[in-house]
Amino acid sequence: MKYTAKEINQHCTHNDVWICIEGKVYDVTKFLEDHPGGQETLMDNAGGDATSNFQDVGHSEDARELMKKYEIGELEGPPPDKYVKRDPIVQQSSNTQGFGVLAIAAVGFAAYLYFG
Ligand code: HEM
Incomplete structure (x- = not known):
């Protein structure tokens, strides 16, 4: 599936969280509680583009492996803003x-x- 920034923007509540990282779209709703970096870091990026934030943390290979589990598709068109209300x-x-x-x-x- 391909998703536009506008679509990704919609998924920014605690029970529906999508994040865009490096052109891929992730549904991390079920990962919120398990994220070693905390729920809030994910919520801060909910519905937005977390590429630079994700990279700044320097996530491990394990983290990248884990991401695949939550991947739901790819970004189509320009990325969403970094932060969404x-x-x-x-x-x-x-x-x-x-x-x-x-x-x-x-x-x-x-x-x-x-x-x-
Ligand atoms: C699908 C997306 C993500 C996955 C699967 C993921 C996974 C992980 C994992 C496994 C760790 C433990 C350390 C490591 O193995 O690197 C971690 C730590 C962390 N993550 Fe994420 N993460 C994701 C997205 C994000 C995003 C968007 C942010 C935003 C800034 C973030 C911020 C952090 C922080 C601050 C830590 C803590 C680092 C520490 O305490 O040393 N993560 N994450």
């Missing part, structure tokens, strides 16, 4: 946004009371 972040920012709107409304109302 994930669910928790999206949720967080929309909460903050909601809060921001409320805060502005509250300040506006206070100003109205004060100056009005």
Whole structure:
């Protein structure tokens, strides 16, 4: 199978994690808990291109052997961005946004009371 960056981007939640490394696409959902480098390092790269991060760590031959187990296909077209906004972040920012709107409304109302 071949996947575009756009498709890979979609798989960036804790129960659905794809990562692109060196032009190959990996579904590491089931590997999260077993990754010796931790879940978070994988989640940080979820839905994105982890090539340079993966290489920087200097993974062993064993790690490369293990990767094959999770390979689901190849990248088609340009690679995805390095980091993709994930669910928790999206949720967080929309909460903050909601809060921001409320805060502005509250300040506006206070100003109205004060100056009005
Ligand atoms: C399918 C993808 C991956 C596989 C199969 C994998 C596998 C492994 C394995 C087996 C190790 C133990 C050390 C070694 O044998 O090299 C390891 C360590 C580690 N991995 Fe991964 N890894 C993957 C992706 C990533 C990604 C995308 C990152 C992002 C930065 C990452 C970060 C790390 C870190 C920080 C360590 C710990 C190194 C240490 O504590 O010495 N890994 N990984």
